[in-house]
Amino acid sequence: MKSKGRWLFWSALAVLLLLAIWLASRPDPRWVDLVEASSGPLRVTIVEEGRTRVKDRYVVSSPVNGYLHRIDLDVGDALTAGQPLSWVDPMPVSVLDARSRAEAQARVKAAEASLESVRQEVSAAQADAELAASDYQRLLSLTESRFVSDEQLQQARAATSRAQAVVRSARFRQEVAVHELAAARTRLDISAGAAPQGEVLHQVAVRSPVKGAVLGLKREHEGVVNAGDPLVEVGDPAALEVVVEVLSFDAVKLSPGMAVELTGWGGDVLDARVRRVEPVGFEEVSALGVEERRVQVIVDLASPRQLWSALGDGYRVDAEFILWHGEEQLQVPASAVFRVDDGQGVFVVSDGIARLRPVQTGPGNGLMMVIEQGLASGERVVRHPDRDLSEGDPVRAR
Template sequence: MATHHISAGKWAFWGLLGLLALAVLAFLFRPESVWVDLATVTRGPMEVTVVEEGKTRVKDRYRVSAPVAGYLHRVQLDVGDRVTPDQPLALVDPTPASILDPRTRAEAEARAAAAGAALQSIREKVQAAEADATMAQADLARLQALDAARFVSAERLQQARSAAVRAQAILRSARFDEEVAAHELAAARTRLQVSSAASNGQQPAEQVTVHSPIDGTVLALLRQSEGIVQAGEPLMEVGDPRALEIVVDVLSEDAVRLHPGLPTRLTGWGGPPLDATVRRVEPVGFKDVSALGVEEQRVQVISDLASPPEAWQSLGDGYRVDANFILWQSGSALQVPASSVFTQDGQSAVFLVIGQMAHRQSLTVGASNGLMTQIIDGLAEGDRVVRHPGRELSDGDRVRER
């Protein structure tokens, strides 16, 4: 009997020892938990945007140019000064005549003297023509008196009439020649007078005033110092800074997703966010080089401010803004970090953590903005998923949160 009890105790001892050994081996060879970062499925506002840097621009800019070639007086306006319609902006003296050298001056004086002599000669001819016309008219009057008494023939009377008409024509021609000679003399004298005035520092007789075309502000002074200007040379730019638009250069692959009427949010300008609306997406792109030296195709997108002017009155022409083009938005979207979602066999999925186990969970996803992804089906609010799942993580693995 005692031997039976000793044998049963021995077997119990060795059985417990074997179970303990198996437990130790199971503990030693159990799979280690994978260290992971976890994220919680939440519900809240979400939007998908295209963000690019842009700048403000006055809608209607007017470039004021010199109407004539000449000498520009110094512009007294500064950038930012208010201007009104027809307000004088600048004065331009027409190009003065060049100063004559002694030889040219002597020739000009000789031409003026010759023109004066020619005028005097023509005036003598005018006096002679006047005398002939007076004589012809007197003869015609005398013959007409005799014709009443029939003491003169009709042929003689007709000759007298013809002589009177011819004398008047010669007189008119002489007077026209006198006017031409007078103008030639005036031109010769003007050349001398204008050149003399320029050499003596006198002011020219005429000045051309450049007027403002609009009610606005001076945006840029392209020429402020006095000096010679050519006709059509730009002097300044004016515009109304109360009429601003936003110009943004967008990558062409993003521009195809934009359209007129798209809501836009403006940030990064130093004030509160502003509302704007896309007015036009340019149909022509252009090549640009990024800060990293990469060539990119970009498209200009023009937006109009929708916020009240009081909110952006401190903005001016050429100010920097960050334009957020809102492609999609929701006030209550079930979402998860985009880094948690991966694709396997063409199906979106996450690793859903229940307890300490990771389970592969298939999903139906919606919009994504690169940071968060909308969940349509497959998860519930409050679920915990693995963020940045690695290749070492498999379905059913034990996980431990860092």
């Protein structure tokens, strides 16, 4: 009986000793940050700062050498096409010789040909605008039957807006061509010693070529000017575009028609579309002194005019280019995903043990990454796995 009790005592002591040795040799659990894989919307975007500018700008210059009267206008004043901006008293000129007269007449004919060419452009732009509006109305009538997607309808609306903008631009060029023709005829008549019809010889009007507003005053005070000296910059503030300078690395990901959201200007989020990615880059030094290669991207506003009527020329905006978006996408923090051999993986924690799990990833925005295969919603993964964490290590959540 004594021998049996002694055997039980030594057996229990041996078990306790082995247990103590195992506990002493077992590694301590590693403290980690855990996060659950969850489903939700995700967008991959590029955000850069941009500025607004008037699409069609015109610098009105002095048509003749002479004495300029003071320009009584302020920046922002509304203008009508043909409105006098100021007056110039021409310097006395001599009668043209045969060669100079022929050159002046050739300039008039060139201006007439340019005007006719612009008129044809206006007709073509008007036809394109009518076709775009017709296509939009046709698609709009099919929305109730669900034969047309919202994206097709939005693209048709944007195409209509772009076509109308092209028509406005062509009409502006036509008004400028009319103004240039009148200026060429004025120079010919004044140099020949004859006054234009209905106008006094000793005073020439400087007129606005288009309907719009004053964007800048190149010269405000009176004094002697030469022919071609810039006087006033005019344009239509209702025809705005946005210029965004993006890194050349990001510019290759953009294409015409891509959706853009404009924020950070003091109002609601505005819808816009990429119109052109310029093919020429330039060098710019950042605020940190880093040399960067950047590309200008031109963006057209797609939201109704009343939503951005407070915007003017040269205003700051934040442009968010939407590269990809999805709804109900299973995602984890991008820091939880790391490279494993030829693929990618995460550490999934179950019962306090870290398990290496290969996964197939999708798009990511730098903060979150889509998991297409290998992970289920609700599973916990290590947010920031370090190089010392291995398969089967015990872990403890902070």
